[in-house]
Amino acid sequence: MAKKLRGEFFILSANDLRTGEVVFLTEKGWSVNSSEATIIKIDQVDKFQAISDRDEKKCIIVSSKFVELDENRKIKSLRDKIRNSGLTFKI
């Protein structure tokens, strides 16, 4: 995963294995609140990848990914913004 990453700062995201909900890694564990997510520098990616692998094995999360942040430390891509904020229209 780390080899393909572009950018300098990231947060780590995944889906909760049981509920499928989008979650983010925080200092206290996985949370649905991205504002609490731990900011990860590119050179820390391997360390956090290990945490992700561990939690996948523990059946807490699935399908983890590093989400790139922009220069304001906000989520950069539209896809990840939608993933974080939910649908862009009313149901």
Next chain:
Amino acid sequence: MYKYSEKDKSIIESRTKQFKNQVQRRLNGQLSEEEFKPLRLMNGLYLQLHAYMLRVAIPYGELSSSQLRKLAFIAEKFDRGYGHFTTRQNIQFNWPKLPDVPDILHELSKVEMHAIQTSGNCIRNISSDHLAGITIDEIEDPRPWCEIIRQWSTFHPEFSFLPRKFKIAVIGSKKDRAAMLVHDIGLRLIKKDKEIGFEVFVGGGQGRTPIIAKKIKNFLQKKDLLNYLEAILNTYNQEGRRDNIYKARIKILVKELGIEKFKLLVDENFKKLSDKNLEIDKVSIDKIFSFFTLPELKPNSHKVQIHKNKEYNEWVTQNTLSHKVSGYSIVHISLKSANHPPGDISSQQMMALSKISEDFSFSEIRVTHEQNLILPHVENKNIYKLWIELKKLSLATPNIGLISDTICCPGMDYCALATARSIPISQKISNHFKSFSDQKILGDLKIKISGCINACGHHHVGNIGILGLDRNGQEFYQITLGGSAKEDASIGEIVGPSFPESKLIDAINTILNTYKKNKKKKTEDFLSVFRRVGIKEFKKDLYDNT
């Protein structure tokens, strides 16, 4: 309507139990995601952008009132109170929790439904004409043939791991209302010298390489249907590419070999299979046909009521068709009201519609590939009463076949593969063109929107197709013109550089103005004008002043 045999029931029940065990093992850590993924996909369970998504098959688009009630119950109890009808006569639930999925499948099995083969590289849900068995223009009802193919293809051991997914559509009329020519195999019932058989088409599809299917057989006898399908599938299984996912569909094989060479290979396989016991005898065919009889309709001379209410008259004009039995109508229920995600329906609407189908349409509902619903047998004398009921549920939008009746995939709001959003675009269009009289001036016009090149929104065959693209992190929309999914199927031509979302409605307006100014008579529709004047005229108006 087909009723499950004891064998069908035991197959579904055992699969449900099997999957319950697999989910348990996944949650306990006995199965990794890598091991579990193919198992969940075989049961229609995807992991999408926000959550799990369960795709449930509605074989050939036919639903009973009890099945619709069950779908409403599932949406309410296990999901977020709504479901989404897809472009292949399936329904998707977008928010199920993994531990609940076996319970959902168990609930579905109680009403003879399942999610098997709605994903993976296997033969998918067999789709058909949503007007099967009820229109006068039909040679023969295609639904029994869909059911015969469904039974043959379910858990077929040789075809569980094909090079790629495989889609079959069957129609029984000259008119194609099932996009049959963009399926891997398309079957059309035809009559030749008093005998009914099939015209067979192969290698159609959309995605990144859109192709209209080629005819491989002018006339196939009914008894040979399964042998011939098996011969095509065997040829594909042996010769199809597995080294490149983008070149693995049968359309690429047919294109690379050429239809004549492909036909020779199929014919060789067909000969080898001739002693195989797949010939269908008349008794078996008759048995399946016995499930698809019309309800007890009483022909009568009642005409559809005319009323002083303008809204009602608009709806009757646009959303009803004559049934083959006099005194009855086919009623379309649009799931495309302004600002509404195409194909979405709430659990309350499903529940109420289930009761309406019992009161007005012999408990039958149809699902169209254009993401609408149908009440197939409504007495003409009850049409106004029905309209009142549908209106209360916001299900009486009079726009079938008009510009706001867009087909649309879930796009980047839901889909992990999408490159742009499609539902907000569809909502913009339906909101912008919501006036019935304006839509009528434009006439028959299909806008189809996909959020990526996989083309689940069928943009290639839209009269106006819209494809969402990611250009350096920005959403852009490429427009194609002149596509058709009907019997005159064609792939749309790219009109030129793509547009940002902010300029898309203006671009569509320009295209429509070009159409209007080139229209020779009032009844000439968009596609006819496009085919007559060509893309240059549209291109010039769209780009020359920019």
